[in-house]
Amino acid sequence: MYYNITVSTFEENNLLFKTTTRALIEDDFLTYHTDNDTIRFNLNNFSFTKENNESILKITTDKCLLTLKDLKQSLEIPHNYINFEYDHNKNIIFTYKLTSNEYQIKIIIDIGDEINEL
Secondary structure: OEEEEEEEEEEOOEEEEEEEEEEEEEOOEEEEEOOOOEEEEEOOOOEEEEEOOOEEEEEOOOOEEEEEOOOOEEEEEOEEEEEEEEEOOOEEEEEEEEOOOOOOEEEEEEEEEEEOOO
């Protein structure tokens, strides 16, 4: 099923951007697209994947893996913490801090109405 969603991304408490788009929720996965990336959350067994033409960033509770497609190489990036909250078909709050980042990142996804596809 497709849903309208609003995605807000924060660095510390500063709003970096906010956008409204549509997402597919199917088989415990929420997937949406930005101009350059495909974002996918596993809602049951948490994972976050951000993929574009150059790389794949995959974050789980255990590790963070950055894969560079051209080089076919992966680098594990340690994280300080990961927090994932999912209120069934209402919202997602995903907060993480990688050791390589100075600030924490928080992504809030508000899940809106179902879209009737023709």
